[in-house]
Amino acid sequence: MCVIANLTAVPCAANAPGIKTTAYIVPVSEITAEPGWSTGTSEGDYVKTSGNYDFTGAGVGKGYFRSFPILVDTGSYALSGVGGKGSKTFKETFTFTLQGLNAEQLEFATRMLNIPAAFLVTDKVGVVHVIGHKDEAAFVTTVEGGTGDGPEGDRTLVVTVEAYTARPMVYLGTIDTTPNV
Amino acid sequence: MSLKLPDALSGKYRLTQPVKGGPVFDFPAQGLYKVNLTTLSESHAELLVQRGCTILERVVTKEPAKPKEPKAPASGE
Numbered sequence: 001m002c003v004i005a006n007l008t009a010v011p012c013a014a015n016a017p018g019i020k021t022t023a024y025i026v027p028v029s030e031i032t033a034e035p036g037w038s039t040g041t042s043e044g045d046y047v048k049t050s051g052n053y054d055f056t057g058a059g060v061g062k063g064y065f066r067s068f069p070i071l072v073d074t075g076s077y078a079l080s081g082v083g084g085k086g087s088k089t090f091k092e093t094f095t096f097t098l099q100g101l102n103a104e105q106l107e108f109a110t111r112m113l114n115i116p117a118a119f120l121v122t123d124k125v126g127v128v129h130v131i132g133h134k135d136e137a138a139f140v141t142t143v144e145g146g147t148g149d150g151p152e153g154d155r156t157l158v159v160t161v162e163a164y165t166a167r168p169m170v171y172l173g174t175i176d177t178t179p180n181v
Numbered sequence: 182m183s184l185k186l187p188d189a190l191s192g193k194y195r196l197t198q199p200v201k202g203g204p205v206f207d208f209p210a211q212g213l214y215k216v217n218l219t220t221l222s223e224s225h226a227e228l229l230v231q232r233g234c235t236i237l238e239r240v241v242t243k244e245p246a247k248p249k250e251p252k253a254p255a256s257g258e
Contacts, residue, residue: 020209052236055202067207122209126233172235175209176202 016124019075023096024065024120024175025112028137030058035173044170049130052173055180063180065120068108071097071156077121077129079168089166094121094131094138098157101147105157109143112159119161120171130169131161138163184218186226194226197238208234 033054038045055063074097082091098105116137122128132138138161145157183199196218204219211232216225229237 022207022209022214024207051198052200052202063202065207120209126210126212128210174200174203174236175207176205177207177215178203178205180202 014125018073018124019070019077019096020122020124021070021072021075022067022122023070023075023094024067024177025117026053026055026065028116028118028132028134030055030062030064031118031134032056032058032063034134035171037167038172047168048170049172053176055176058180060181061179064176064178067177069099071099074156074158075121077123077131082164089164090168092129092131092138092163092165092168094119094129094161096121096159096161097154098145098159099155101145101155101157109140109157109159113140113143117161120175128171128175130171132163133165133169136164186218187220190221190223190226192240192242193223194221194230194237195240197236200236208232210234 031053033056035049035051035053038048038050040048053065057063076095077092078095079090079092081088083089098108116132116139118130118132118134119138120128120130140159141162142160143157146155147153148155183201184196184203186194186196200218204217206216206218207214208216208229211229211234213225213229213232216229226237230239
């Protein structure tokens with residue numbers, strides 16, 4: 001008889017693909033100070049942050065990360081090296097699907113369409129990736145979607161956001177979701 | 182102005198760095214959302230620490246040193 005404990009005696013390393021179903025956006029105009037870089041010397045510290053986002057002075061009702069829901073198992077964060085020899089940087093791409101084509105989704109897509117922004121996306125392992133910075137913001141590159149064409153279609157909006165960075169950033173700070181008062 | 186943890190957590194948990202804004206925060210990496218740090222419960226504080234949140238830590242209190250037991254006198258035998 002199979003002993004299940006034997007099968008799991010050597011567990012696989014947790015490396016779940018995909019992203020969590022909540023992401024965050026803030027217009028970079030509301031950012032007073034971005035987190036700094038970790039000064040640690042352990043493996044991985046070079047891309048980790050130290051400190052938190054500061055939204056002091058962003059104005060009443062502003063200065064916070066807006067969270068939004070992503071349709072489960074439809075989003076991704078990806079990066080690729082771009083540029084010529086000696087000038088390479090990373091292009092970061094964040095793709096996500098908004099479920100529905102109601103006024104709420106359409107307004108959200110419309111408002112983010114031309115705003116220089118910073119996004120936070122958490123992968124399923126729990127790493128929070130930063131896309132877009134104060135001086136190198138993320139922009140929406142494509143929005144596609146529609147009503148779907150029948151019972152097996154999708155009534156969704158698929159949004160792609162891109163940003164460039166010389167150094168990917170893993171955020172370890174707080175995610176402030178409270179508007180300034 | 183930096184946030185302050187509730188008095189009930191005083192001596193048990195502390196912030197590792199000044200935290201501005203809030204008081205409601207999301208901690209998606211730890212799986213906690215809409216967390217009000219000014220009314221944080223002890224169970225949520227413990228969850229955050231256990232799950233690797235770097236802005237919060239347990240306060241480690243040193244146990245008072247035990248008095249040394251007097252050495253038994255040498256028997257001389």
